[in-house]
Amino acid sequence: MSSFQVIVGSMLGGSEYVAEACEETLTALGHQVELHFQPDFAQIISENQTWLVCTSTHGAGDYPDNIQAFARDLENSDQDLSSVKFLTIGIGDSNYDTFCFAAKNINKLLLSKGCIETLPLITLDMSEDIDPEERSQTWLNENKDHL
Numbered sequence: 001m002s003s004f005q006v007i008v009g010s011m012l013g014g015s016e017y018v019a020e021a022c023e024e025t026l027t028a029l030g031h032q033v034e035l036h037f038q039p040d041f042a043q044i045i046s047e048n049q050t051w052l053v054c055t056s057t058h059g060a061g062d063y064p065d066n067i068q069a070f071a072r073d074l075e076n077s078d079q080d081l082s083s084v085k086f087l088t089i090g091i092g093d094s095n096y097d098t099f100c101f102a103a104k105n106i107n108k109l110l111l112s113k114g115c116i117e118t119l120p121l122i123t124l125d126m127s128e129d130i131d132p133e134e135r136s137q138t139w140l141n142e143n144k145d146h147l
Helices: 014-028 065-076 101-112 132-142
Strands: 003-009 032-036 050-056 085-092 122-125
Touching: 003 014, 003 065, 014 032, 014 050, 014 085, 014 132, 050 101, 065 101, 085 101, 085 132, 122 132
Parallel strands: 003 032, 003 050, 050 085, 085 122
Antiparallel strands: none
């Protein structure tokens, strides 16, 4: 099976719960999983890995504080990331015009760095009556053949 690096961007903890739910599902599917609540680009294994980015958006479409340095280091990196597969989960509220901007921006950034998107970006809208942890687990299970 695959090895996943789960990169979490969170201000209030909601993305952390989603990431932990994803860890549970991925582990049950037989994958190795490492969570990064304070992601450090230099410390995250990139060779033959799948990165799962779970992030909310802060302020006017910004990255949460804990993932800002990771995104900046990723943007400035000249490292070959063509072996990195990734998928992105955005958590937000569609009542804001910056709905899931952080997830959309990091998704574009990863693509620009040559990473391979294994599944299209999913956005979880907290203005709807959903359980984001359950929704993310269902999404992973429904797409387990593409992980």
